[in-house]
Amino acid sequence: MRDFDLTTLRLFVAVCETGNMSRAGERASIVGSAISKRLAQLEHQVRTPLLVRKRHGVVPTPAGQTLLEHARSMLDGAARIERDMESYVAGAHGQVRMLASISAMTESLAGDVAAFLNMRAHRTIQVDVEERISPEVVRGVHEGMASLGVCWDVVELGSLQARPYRSDHLCIVVPPAHPLARRKSLRFEQTLDHEHVGLRVNSALQVMLQRAAAQLGRTLVHRIVVSNFEAALHVVRAGLAISLVPREVVERQGASDGLAVIPLAEDWAERRFVVCFREVDQLSLASRALMEHLLARGNPGSR
Incomplete structure (x- = not known):
């Protein structure tokens, strides 16, 4: 197992982010030639090129991009260790x-x-x-x-x-002028004729909705994909699509103004969370x- 030097990894990240050894050196208060030597040693250690020189600087190779992701994770972990130990000192x-x-x-x-x-x-x-x-x-x-x-x-x-x-309870949020806005409750299947706001493809909710649509022989159509429920509510309020959102999120954020909030009549609408x-x-x-x-x-x- 190779022992990676954190200082060298930190310099490698700086070079990748700035695209230039001189600018990375200014950030780290070290001369560019010293950085170049350290990175040459790093390439020798991993036995593959990590950077490609271009006209106006350097960019990571595919192997360099992979190392960059791991280096950021390692540096983040090291920073957490330092922070945790400092908290005990404090x-x-x-x-x-x-x-x-x-x-x-x-x-x-x-x-x-x-x-x-x-x-x-x-x-x-x-x-x-x-x-x-x-x-x-x-x-x-x-x-x-x-x-x-x-x-x-x-x-x-x-x-x-x-x-x-x-636990929380999924509901359908739609713009007030939407054809579904006057419904007292909705089955999931009734929403599939309309474009949805999606969450990240590998989120638990998104996976479940995709499976539920597949079991109905239907497809869940997304007009836009966002990273969180707050963003989903903004998209719905703009009239771009509808979305399944926990009722508790809508209520806690006071976000129901300008939206029709309709209960979802499905057994799985109530979600349970665990520690x-x-x-x-x-x-x-x-x-x-x-x-x-x-x-x-x-x-x-x-x-």
């Missing part, structure tokens, strides 16, 4: 890293985490939450990138353990405290 007694789905972050998780951190007993705990789509949440917890994950329970959890957290983790015994005291807090907030009767 007096923090616990650090919790969590991955969460877009829906959970948009709806209730941020408020629940804020309530946890505002408690006097948790003032010395730091919580780092990163937004991912549900499959990536599960993968990240599996791989140890985070101790806790919050995701939709339809995702394959593998060996992870899970506890029920909260997932590897093993309870492997959780730190801070992680376990946060998990118990989230479960209590999501299931008040369990307190």
Whole structure:
């Protein structure tokens, strides 16, 4: 296994981003010739060219582009390690890293985490939450990138353990003048004659909707694809398409003005979310405290 030098990787990233060794050197306060020597050693180490010289600078080769992605990930991980260790020096007694789905972050998780951190007993705990789509949440917890994950329970959890957290309810949002706007409720099939706003192709919701359409022998037609529900609501409000969005997102953002919000009459319209983790015994005291807090907030009767 090769031991990669973080300083060299940082210089490689700077060269790729600036397209010029001199400018990268200015950014890193190092002469361009020194960078060139380090990158030559890096190419020797990986045994393949990483950069191609062009008329006005350099660009990464396909191998260089792959290394660039990994280098950014490694540098990000190193920065997190440094930040976490500094938090202990500053007096923090616990650090919790969590991955969460877009829906959970948009709806209730941020408020629940804020309530946890505002408690006097948790003032010395730091919580780092990163937004991912549900499959990536599960993968990240599996791989140890985070101790806790919050995701939709339809995702394959593998060996992870899970506890029920909260639920939401999908609805159809359409412009007021849309032919569906006066309906009291809608079946999913009734929406398939109209163009939709889609989410990322590998998001759990998008995969489920594609499958539901296929089971009906239909195709889900997208006019535009966005990265989050807030953007989807903007597209609908502009009259470009319709969208399936959690009712809780619409209500929490006060976004129903200028939209018709119609219940979705499907058994799967209610989505359940879980807190997932590897093993309870492997959780730190801070992680376990946060998990118990989230479960209590999501299931008040369990307190």
